[in-house]
Amino acid sequence: MIVYGPVPSRRLGQSIGINNIPPKICSYSCIYCQLGRTDKMRAVRQKFYRPEDIFHEAELKMKQLDSQNRHADYFSFVPDGEPTLDINLGTEINLLKQFHVKIAVITNASLLWMDDVKNDLMKADWVSVSIDAADNNTWRKIDRPHGSLNQRDIINGIIEFSQSYKGTLVTETMLVDGINDQEICIRKIAEQLLLIQPSKAYLLVPTRPPAESSVQRASKANLLNAVKLIQNISGVKTECITGDEEEEGFFFTEAVADDLLSITSVHPVREDIVDELLRKRNADKAVITRLVKQGKLLKFSYEGKKFYRKNIRNK
Numbered sequence: 312m313i314v315y316g317p318v319p320s321r322r323l324g325q326s327i328g329i330n331n332i333p334p335k336i337c338s339y340s341c342i343y344c345q346l347g348r349t350d351k352m353r354a355v356r357q358k359f360y361r362p363e364d365i366f367h368e369a370e371l372k373m374k375q376l377d378s379q380n381r382h383a384d385y386f387s388f389v390p391d392g393e394p395t396l397d398i399n400l401g402t403e404i405n406l407l408k409q410f411h412v413k414i415a416v417i418t419n420a421s422l423l424w425m426d427d428v429k430n431d432l433m434k435a436d437w438v439s440v441s442i443d444a445a446d447n448n449t450w451r452k453i454d455r456p457h458g459s460l461n462q463r464d465i466i467n468g469i470i471e472f473s474q475s476y477k478g479t480l481v482t483e484t485m486l487v488d489g490i491n492d493q494e495i496c497i498r499k500i501a502e503q504l505l506l507i508q509p510s511k512a513y514l515l516v517p518t519r520p521p522a523e524s525s526v527q528r529a530s531k532a533n534l535l536n537a538v539k540l541i542q543n544i545s546g547v548k549t550e551c552i553t554g555d556e557e558e559e560g561f562f563f564t565e566a567v568a569d570d571l572l573s574i575t576s577v578h579p580v581r582e583d584i585v586d587e588l589l590r591k592r593n594a595d596k597a598v599i600t601r602l603v604k605q606g607k608l609l610k611f612s613y614e615g616k617k618f619y620r621k622n623i624r625n626k
């Protein structure tokens with residue numbers, strides 16, 4: 312399923328997800344990635360799905376929402392990999408504009424040094440770029456980039472993009488204990504944010520099972536310190552997203568199994584939230600047991616909580 316949701320999002324309201332990249336094709340293999348390690352590292356853009364197929368799925372989704380008297384605030388490109396690897400991203404954004412719904416892209420920014428990627432993202436209304444580190448060593452440790460990528464080019468690409476982009480640009484920094492949450496790392500990130508001047512800098516912590524089990528979230532004290540430092544140095548409004556805010560209120564249609572698989576493909580969901588939603592919809596937990604048995608859904612533990620995640624390697 313390429314088009315899924317809508318998923319309620321704190322930042323984007325009701326957001327229809329566009330999964331324009333097949334499972335785990337990415338230019339990074341971040342240690343905190345909730346989809347596991349990247350087994351298909353790429354740094355060259357290519358074709359994946361046909362833009363008209365994405366448009367067709369989006370059209371069906373819009374009709375379904377219409378029939379339910381519901382609306383969407385955004386189409387969000389937030390796939391199982393890096394969305395800008397898709398050479399047709401700009402064409403897809405142009406096609407989706409016909410629905411008069413805003414377009415968001417959440418990217419790791421690793422290809423923003425390329426002019427065609429900048430041009431594609433210019434078409435979106437809201438773009439989030441990742442900046443997990445501003446020094447080469449920490450970047451390699453946390454994001455484990457494709458060998459051909461150069462961090463200076465990427466940061467320069469983000470700065471250039473920010474100078475001509477007319478939409479809303481935000482940044483995301485995932486703070487991992489002992490990796491990028493020390494003051495020296497945060498200061499360097501803040502110095503770049505001073506040049507980029509996004510509308511907002513979001514600081515996140517891993518709240519779902521990460522690719523590497525040793526990954527721990529940054530402490531509250533380090534997070535608060537990071538907020539202060541970034542605001543003081545860059546003047547950019549900074550906000551933390553540390554909880555499960557975006558999980559509450561997932562919408563499940565009657566086709567609970569399909570919805571659960573589409574949402575958990577990019578967003579592991581806590582077991583208690585799934586249980587509560589099944590209860591509200593009078594759905595039987597057997598649907599979950601069946602998906603786990605079929606190998607379509609995986610059960611994980613992280614920080615003492617149980618999660619479900621789609622098994623993206625199950626065909």
Ligand code: SF4
Pocket residue numbers: 337338339340341343344345346349391392393419
């Ligand atoms: S977190 Fe995003 S950028 Fe990092 S490996 Fe996962 S999909 Fe790629």
